[in-house]
Amino acid sequence: MPRFSDTEKKMIRQKLMQEGERLFTSFGIKKVSIDEIVRAAGIAKGSFYSFYPSKEHLYMDIAGNLQTKMWREMDEFLDENRSLPPRELCRQCFLWMFQALKRYPMLKQADGETAEHLYRKLPREVIEAHTKDDSCELIRLQEYGVHFTCGIETAAKTLQTLAVSFLNLQQDDSSDQQAVMRIILDGVLKEIISDESD
Template identity: 60%
Template sequence: MPRFSDNEKEVIRQRLLTEGERLFTTFGLKKVSIDEIIAATGIAKGSFYAFYPSKEHLFMDIAVSQQEKMWSEMVAFLQEHSDLSPRELVKQTVMFMLGQFSRYPLIQSIDGDTTDYLFRKLPKEVIEAHTKDDSAELLKLEQYGVHFTCDISVVTKILQMLAVNFFNLSQEEEKIRTEIINIMLDGILKEIVRENK
């Protein structure tokens, strides 16, 4: 295994993240090879494996990093809109987060096919850790008076599925897509969010 100084590790890691994001966003996860990633970053194949066991792990690292940025944006949104009723707060927060996806093309590119592929290629514990991270972030809604009627793991899966549906509607006019998501969200929130604080 190659040896790198701490500075070299950081430079290589940043190159992998930057070039990986560019390649995955442009061509899609399945069409990008490790050889293309190492050619774009100018590192040896052994060096790639010193950082990631697979391209899927790199993809997940990039997606999680972007999602962490989105979660911090969510907290700022919650602070600004804390006077809304619980259901309206969740609805407006979800709509805000869906709108933020346009700033994160890699996350926006994740569709049902990509999700299925990641489930097949990544170890179960990597997927479960990501879901736990999402659940922990969604629990922050409770600090703003939101109480869910079901377990947070169920809420997390429901909202993840809503996001996938949002991406699948990308070919629709924005007005139609927004109306569909609003209808779905209203129905979902009646079932999973208590109205009273």
């Protein structure tokens, strides 16, 4: 196993994430090989495994970082719209996030097929950690007066499923795409969010 200084580790991890994001965005997770990733990052294949056990782990690390960036951008949106009723705040927040995906093409291109691949290839604890990260963000929404009528983990999984559905709907160029998205979103939010403020 190669030995790297802390500075080298940081540089290699950054390069893996940068090149991984570029490749996953261009070709999708299933079509990108570890050989292509290490060639683009300029490291040996054995070195890759010092950082990640698989390309799916790298993908989840990149996706998690991109989501964190998007959530930090969302903080400003929430502050500006905190006077909205809780359900409407969540509705607008979800629509804002879906629009924000344009700045994160790797996240935007993820769909049901990508999710299915990750669920099949990654250990359960990696998927659960991702759900926990989403749950933490939903807990933050409670600071804005949002009350969930179900458990936070259930709400997180429901909204993850909704997000994948929305990403799948992108493939539909029909004129009613936005209407379908709003109907589904409104129905889900009515079920999981109380419209009562603090």
